[in-house]
Amino acid sequence: xxxxxxxxxxxxxxxxxxxxxxxxxxxxxxxxxxxxxxxxxxxxxxxxxxxxxxxxxxxxxxxxxxxxxxxxxxxxxxxxxxxxxxxxxxxxxxxxxxxxxxxxxxxxxxxxxxxxxxxxxxxxxxxxxxxxxxxxxxxxxxxxxxxxxxxxxxxxxxxxxxxxxxxxxxxxxxxxxxxxxxxxxxx
Amino acid sequence: xxxxxxxxxxxxxxxxxxxxxxxxxxxxxxxxxxxxxxxxxxxxxxxxxxxxxxxxxxxxxxxxxxxxxxxxxxxxxxxxxxxxxxxxxxxxxxxxxxxxxxxxxxxxxxxxxxxxxxxxxxxxxxxxxxxxxxxxxxxxxxxxxxxxxxxxxxxxxxxxxxxxxxxxxxxxxxxxxxxxxx
Numbered sequence: 378x379x380x381x382x383x384x385x386x387x388x389x390x391x392x393x394x395x396x397x398x399x400x401x402x403x404x405x406x407x408x409x410x411x412x413x414x415x416x417x418x419x420x421x422x423x424x425x426x427x428x429x430x431x432x433x434x435x436x437x438x439x440x441x442x443x444x445x446x447x448x449x450x451x452x453x454x455x456x457x458x459x460x461x462x463x464x465x466x467x468x469x470x471x472x473x474x475x476x477x478x479x480x481x482x483x484x485x486x487x488x489x490x491x492x493x494x495x496x497x498x499x500x501x502x503x504x505x506x507x508x509x510x511x512x513x514x515x516x517x518x519x520x521x522x523x524x525x526x527x528x529x530x531x532x533x534x535x536x537x538x539x540x541x542x543x544x545x546x547x548x549x550x551x552x553x554x555x556x557x558x559x560x561x562x563x564x
Numbered sequence: 565x566x567x568x569x570x571x572x573x574x575x576x577x578x579x580x581x582x583x584x585x586x587x588x589x590x591x592x593x594x595x596x597x598x599x600x601x602x603x604x605x606x607x608x609x610x611x612x613x614x615x616x617x618x619x620x621x622x623x624x625x626x627x628x629x630x631x632x633x634x635x636x637x638x639x640x641x642x643x644x645x646x647x648x649x650x651x652x653x654x655x656x657x658x659x660x661x662x663x664x665x666x667x668x669x670x671x672x673x674x675x676x677x678x679x680x681x682x683x684x685x686x687x688x689x690x691x692x693x694x695x696x697x698x699x700x701x702x703x704x705x706x707x708x709x710x711x712x713x714x715x716x717x718x719x720x721x722x723x724x725x726x727x728x729x730x731x732x733x734x735x736x737x738x739x740x741x742x743x744x745x746x
């Protein structure tokens with residue numbers, strides 16, 4: 378009886394620790410600023426993502442596919458006096474050394490073909506994604522989503538930004554740790 | 565003496581170029597003068613608009629969607645300039661990207677009821693123009709060439725932007741070749 382009580386007690390402690398850690402990560406503000414760049418990650422839950430596209434009249438089959446993925450919404454401002462390049466193929470998502478593959482536009486086109494999603498909704502979805510490759514003028518901002526497979530543990534994103542008008546400058550690197558796929562509160 | 569006058573003329577040219585670039589309001593950048601893609605779209609009332617009919621005027625071509633945050637902030641300032649430049653040499657063309665009439669109607673009813681947008685129902689006209697993102701505003705000269713681009717949303721009803729728009733409106737067609745040769 379004592380053993381069971383002890384196990385239940387330690388189990389509860391672990392659970393509290395996990396919940397506490399999850400809450401801490403959820404509330405953590407994922408931002409980075411220096412003289413060259415402002416970067417912010419916004420995490421939306423599947424329900425929030427679903428509501429967004431449902432509100433744009435996406436059909437249920439599309440919403441089901443969308444809510445099965447995780448989205449890292451990134452806002453970037455070029456604070457430098459030079460061109461800064463967004464090139465998401467140079468952004469590395471990983472979890473404990475395991476590479477997480479981004480779900481790119483080609484991946485989503487396949488998904489949409491499967492359910493015959495209409496062109497207007499494909500277009501809207503594409504405009505909500507982070508541009509695959511684009512230069513940013515000094516002081517220019519850009520924002521968009523990067524879909525990845527749903528993750529149940531925190532992961533790391535290493536963002537590499539080429540600089541200069543023809544990418545001839547130094548690569549600027551920012552690492553964002555403890556990024557999570559935010560889940561809906563099931564209370 | 566000849567050298568001095570050459571240096572002086574050279575300096576004048578340089579200053580002129582610097583001023584020409586600095587004259588643009590914040591967030592407006594020069595473009596290479598490529599031809600603006602043609603399109604024919606219906607507005608929200610079902611009236612057909614052919615972009616080719618705008619030749620001979622400057623055209624402000626704006627792409628937007630209701631879900632985009634900066635568009636929400638910018639659209640009331642566009643409503644202000646729609647009224648200001650009505651029936652002028654600056655035509656304002658507002659294109660909604662891939663949304664339904666109901667969505668657009670409800671959104672504009674709250675924020676900018678005087679705007680009558682063109683409906684790019686399937687989003688293909690927007691894709692043809694390849695904006696850097698939404699919102700996006702292009703300035704097309706009377707010969708149909710893209711001359712300027714606005715980066716992101718701009719407060720169009722502010723003096724500095726109104727001055728820029730008035731400048732385009734007042735440009736005489738015959739002067740364009742000289743002004744925008746580069």
